[in-house]
Amino acid sequence: MENELNLNYILTHLAEVNSWEEILFFISLEILFFLLFSTLLILFLPKKYQQYKREIFLFFFVVNVGLLFIGILLTLIMILFGLSWATHRVSRPSYEIIYFEEQVSEFPMVYSEFHEGILALGREDNHAIESDEKIKSLKILYDSHAQGNIGQIQKFLSDSSDETRLYAFALISTFEKKLNEQIKELKKKIDRSNKKNKERYSFELAQVYWQFIFHGVANEQLTGFYTQKIEDILKDIDTYASAFILLGKIKIFNKEYEEAEKSFSKAIELGIPKEAMSTFFAEIKYNQKKYNAISQYILPEEFEIDLRLKPLVHVWRER
Numbered sequence: 590m591e592n593e594l595n596l597n598y599i600l601t602h603l604a605e606v607n608s609w610e611e612i613l614f615f616i617s618l619e620i621l622f623f624l625l626f627s628t629l630l631i632l633f634l635p636k637k638y639q640q641y642k643r644e645i646f647l648f649f650f651v652v653n654v655g656l657l658f659i660g661i662l663l664t665l666i667m668i669l670f671g672l673s674w675a676t677h678r679v680s681r682p683s684y685e686i687i688y689f690e691e692q693v694s695e696f697p698m699v700y701s702e703f704h705e706g707i708l709a710l711g712r713e714d715n716h717a718i719e720s721d722e723k724i725k726s727l728k729i730l731y732d733s734h735a736q737g738n739i740g741q742i743q744k745f746l747s748d749s750s751d752e753t754r755l756y757a758f759a760l761i762s763t764f765e766k767k768l769n770e771q772i773k774e775l776k777k778k779i780d781r782s783n784k785k786n787k788e789r790y791s792f793e794l795a796q797v798y799w800q801f802i803f804h805g806v807a808n809e810q811l812t813g814f815y816t817q818k819i820e821d822i823l824k825d826i827d828t829y830a831s832a833f834i835l836l837g838k839i840k841i842f843n844k845e846y847e848e849a850e851k852s853f854s855k856a857i858e859l860g861i862p863k864e865a866m867s868t869f870f871a872e873i874k875y876n877q878k879k880y881n882a883i884s885q886y887i888l889p890e891e892f893e894i895d896l897r898l899k900p901l902v903h904v905w906r907e908r
Contacts, residue, residue, distance in 0.1 A: 623653035720750040727753070731760045739764055740805020765806060771797045788825075792832040795822040799835060802842065816843055830859035837869060846873045 627649035631642050727745060730738045745757040775794040779787055798819050801807040807815050816839050823839075826832040833856040840849030850873050853866045871886040 623650060627653060720752045723748065723750065723753045724756050727757055727760060731764070734804075736803055737805040743805070761806070764804070768797055768800055768806070788827075788829045788832070791822050791826055792829050792835065795819045795832065795835055798822070799839070828859065830856045830861045833859065834861065834866075834869075841869070841872065841876070844876070846877050849873055 627646055631646050631649075723745065727742055730741055739761060742757050742760055745753050746761075748754050748757070772794065775790050775797065778790045779794065782790055798815050801815050802812055819839055820836065823832050823836045833852045837849045837852035837856070840846070840852055850870065853869050853873075857863050857866055867886040871883050874880070874882045874886065
């Protein structure tokens with residue numbers, strides 16, 4: 590019973606909050622104690638240090654008082670650190686590092702070669718497809734960067750689903766905004782560049798305009814405007830080989846096959862390997878119905894990776 594009373598007495602006193610007067614009184618006692626302690630140390634100094642009593646006294650006094658305040662400061666820091674550490678452990682879970690390379694090697698990876706979602710876009714019963722499936726298909730089509738992909742997305746601007754229409758509009762708007770920003774930036778660079786850099790930036794500008802046609806952003810009425818715009822930009826380029834390749838593509842698109850052949854030949858003169866132009870020359874001869882001339886341009890290793898021209902390899906092999 591007596592132990593219980595003593596414990597309660599101690600806890601009661603620990604719970605009491607000290608006033609500023611009591612704290613200052615305690616600090617004053619500590620300073621007085623260190624003052625007396627420093628004086629006591631001076632009395633026992635060896636004779637050779639007696640002449641420096643004053644300096645040594647001040648040193649002892651300052652060190653002892655300084656240790657008092659340093660101790661108080663360290664105590665406060667330890668309290669704050671302890672509270673922070675405790676709350677950190679309570680409020681935040683512990684994490685483990687996972688090395689994904691090791692995890693992936695334990696499981697088979699499955700890749701989609703045909704992007705099944707796009708198959709839904711060509712179905713006649715599009716009205717029966719759920720909006721979620723259409724949106725996924727549109728996203729896959731947008732990310733594919735395939736020829737005419739934006740043109741396909743434009744068809745869904747009149748879809749019966751509000752979500753599909755809004756999502757299709759957002760994708761088209763994002764794509765057009767990106768192209769327009771590139772055009773503005775390249776025009777600024779062209780104005781500030783010398784002749785060599787101007788040709789490179791002009792080619793990049795023509796490429797951006799070509800994206801409007803390639804991805805199907807421009808309708809039939811605007812296609813002629815963009816092709817003319819590209820030709821006007823490229824006509825001032827004399828030494829940039831890639832510009833003549835792009836010009837050749839424009840000529841093929843406009844069915845000007847002889848002009849296209851001249852552009853690709855010019856690109857070869859400027860250093861483009863002839864083998865790299867074989868697919869274009871073969872396409873020109875095919876569209877001109879000069880079938881006998883196609884065989885000289887057929888390079889199986891090149892045509893096998895071009896799905897438009899791969900059948901030609903098999904035709905000539907059979908013959």
